[in-house]
Amino acid sequence: MLKIENLQVKAGDKQILKGLNLEVKAGEVHAIMGPNGSGKSTLVQVLAGREGYEVTGGTATYNGKDLLAMAPEERAREGVFLAFQYPVEIPGVNNVYLLKAGLNAIRKHRGEAEVDAFEFLSLVREKMKLMQMDESFLNRGVNEGFSGGEKKRNEILQMAVLEPALALLDETDSGLDIDALRVVANGVNSLRRQDRAILMVTHYQRLLDYIEPDRVHVLSGGQILKSGDKSLALELEKRGYDWIRQGAAAA
Amino acid sequence: MSSNPQTDPALEALVGQKYRHGFVTDIESDTVPPGLDEDVIRLISRKKSEPEFMLEWRLKSFRHWLTMREPHWAHLRVAPIDYQGISYYSAPKSKANAPKSIEEVDPKLLETYDKLGIPLHERARLAGVAVDAVFDSVSVATTFKERLAKAGVIFCSFSEAVRNHPELIERYLGSVVAYTDNFFATLNSAVFSDGSFVYVPKGVRCPMELSTYFRINAANTGQFERTLIVADEGSYVSYLEGCTAPMRDENQLHAAVVELVALDNAQIKYSTVQNWYPGDEQGRGGIYNFVTKRGECRGANSKISWTQVETGSAITWKYPSCILTGENSVGEFYSVAVTNNYQQADTGTKMIHIGRNTRSTIVSKGISAGHAQNSYRGLVKILPSATNARNFTQCDSLLMGDQCGAHTFPYMEVRTPTASVEHEATTSKIGDDQLFYCLSRGISEEDAVNMIVNGFCKAVFKELPMEFAVEAQNLLAVSLEGAVG
């Protein structure tokens, strides 16, 4: 579904990704782990089309299409979803309104009819139950005055409603206490499907206790240094990142 | 969901439209030749069969005006105005005298207002709103008069009020905005031709929204209307005004005066959707909108609330203000001012706290795009008598494009230690983060910008009566056409 080859990305004068390779197939959950500043967030931001990065080499194809050539909204309509690490507040813009506008844009793109208000509300209510969100959420502005945990839950709620084919989760566990983490992880797990891929980026192994990945990659210095199954994450937790970096340097 | 005005599909449909009220109605007019002297003022007064006191008041104002100098403002570029080149009176010449009912109104006029979306037939869309339609210098029709009369509410053209209720006019005219107030208010006092008058008697809650729809049609005329609203003890009224004008290459002057008086426990809610012709993309033409609006909370526990959405005019210069004389009285000002292309807006409010425990709230949202300049100018004055007075001001500016300007000039004068005055202001462009967030949810850039801008203005839009909130959002989308990207 997603194929990244030799991806090189600069932010300002700084080379962040230095030839990254990754392939994610439908139905798979991949976790990218790495120390701070290794380029994890850059990777998902670039995949979602964030401005401010310069792709200096390599490719990213999504279902055979050149992902990097698409505008951010096109990517979203094609089924790419980014759950933000720091979801932005948009004062005065209603949560549900944004969600409905997004969903309808995606449906229109697929040639489907727009959902009517009634249908939509019952859909959102159902997903809200899953994310244990309060009814008052419906009337609030996008992330306006939300706690850190509420913002993260809102991200997964959006994912549940928009039903992407490829979900990119950027540090979704950061800032969550253990109870909130369970709720968020439950939400994500319920969205695992044969035709959907999930790529999550995280600093800690903790999230992977709740969302079990098929593959784990270690990103450091702008490259994937090691890939393995979920046991790799446990090993990282125990031994840190240095042994991999040393191994890579030796090789 | 239907209660959320943002979901109106008209918003999307309207993006990309140009000024849509720019047509001219081909109607024969009775227009006084350009020029201004005492004879012209006598002529206007005679045409309106005014009592002697009105003529005297006009002449007094005119003589005072001759001693005044045109103001010059640091932040506005105003082309010279030739006051002798303006015609001070223009009325559609349909029937010899003013029509007695809607049925007698010239069909061309009815059609004009239909085209503007303001049907004057009472069975038509705005069924809950009574409309006074002012065309150039005169009121051409007022709807729902009888139903209002039953409640005791007087809603009529100013000319009619002068003839039928001279005692009310004599008592309240100029009692909030004195004829000496400022250059444009004084000019208005001398030459005003028509406008609306509202009187809500004691204890009456006006049964419907009142509105006046102002239309400038004739070329080379100025519009000088005057509105006076008096809310007697314990009464309530919600009033709104809309304004449009044809597209013309020359600037036209609109110098109105609005006076509001709220007595004990009375409430006046005054809303404006101002969409005078703003000029073209090069800044040619457009209305000079120099307006004096002031309300006095004369009685205890009274409240005056101004809400304005200013999208039109080449230049807007207005500061709807509240004089909070009565104890516990409340003044509010909610404003959205949008400037695009070469428009200039200098708008804000004055809150003068005189009575004890008076409170005021100011929420101003300025949006500047193209080559436009947008200034907030506001005064909060707490006099020593206003113990425990409170003010809160929030003043935000949004910049779209790197050729425009956004300015904030608040003045806070506090002379009471028990008062509390708070002012906050921000200026920024639309956040890249916000835009990207919307884009990554599949929303187009244009829609995302519209959404964010509407969200930015929401605190003001929610103060508008329902019928006009949607209209205001539509106007916003139209005004910012071409500003995105």
Added chain:
Amino acid sequence: MSAAAPKATTSVDRYRSLFDARPLPDNALTQWRRAAFERFAAIGLPTQREEDWKYTNLRRLESRQFTPATPAPVATDESRWIANAGARIVLANGHALASLSTVSPQPPGVTLLTLGQWIANSPEQVAEFLQKQRRDASSFELLNAAFLEDGVVIDLADGARFDQPIYVIHQMGPGNGMSHPRIFVRCGRNSACTLVEHYIGAADSETLTNSVVSLDLAQGAKVAHYRLQQESSRSFHIGTVHAHLDRDSRYACRDIALGATLARTHITATLAGPGAEATLQGLFAPSGTQHLDTYTLVDHAAPHTLSNEEYRGVADGRGRGVYRGKVIVRKDAQKIDSRQSSRNLLLSPTAEIDTRPELEIYANDVKCSHGATTGQLDSTALFYLRSRGLSEDEARGLLIRAFAESILSTIELEPLRQHLEQQLNERFASSEARA
């Protein structure tokens, strides 16, 4: 002491007769002074019709007759000086007093001399330097130019650092003299210095201080500027500060106004190069019938510049505090970050605070904000303290000092901070504490 002027005489006429009475040599400097005076005479003193002076009426100042202060030594009040504040230069009634100044040997690249010395040594050079000063000077700057006698010149070569603060004492009075000192600070690339200005007036003097300070910061230079105004309660103080900041330079000004019957400080910081950063912090505390006016102008003339401003006012008695903070972002000066805050306390029903935080913005990629509040002491806090046994006076004094503390705490110069804390303690102490 101040002879009432005949009605027909305007303040300009009075200044002209003073100007004409001065014996001046026939040189370029005198020509420059004369030109400045004529420009002053043409515009006169500012009136309230001017936006810049909306809240300050100069009638009190205009009616006074000041005499040009003489170079004769005056009684100084050394007990009021800040001890150990650095290399000291004393300007008594505007004239440098070598006997009281202590300037230790200057490190390489540092030139520190009095303006009088410079004028005596090379008047042509001074004239040439002054010619290059701003043309759009205000009336008070022009008046200063016409009458200036002495001042301080600080010149730092590239990379030079003066490690101790330069402590300039403006000692005024007794009598009704006027002084027009000027301080020039020229900082080469990556140089650094600290300037402390202390204005002190002898009790009961009725003087006029009209000072002009200009600072020119080259790339990477860093200046900390402290201004402590403690003129006598019957005196007038006009202070003008211009700081011009080139790329990556830092200017921090702490401006404390406590004295004078009428004072006006006008600080302009022009951020002329990317990376420049200005911090303006101040406190004004009018009481009695004092009128203290502060006008700051931060001009973001280059992209990627930063400004941070915080002013606090405390008005008591019949005092009036005026604060106007203007921030301009010029066209194409993108990526600006500007913050401003003005917080004020009104302690008496006859006091007044007028605030005007202004933003004038011609570029779009900016983050500018300002906030202003005026109110009284927090009644909950007051109650809390009283419920813990403090008297109302003590509690009020404590809260006022806490309010001022947020400005004082930014003062890095320990002796100055202690001096100020003591001054504020005295001013806002409770009656018990005073007893």
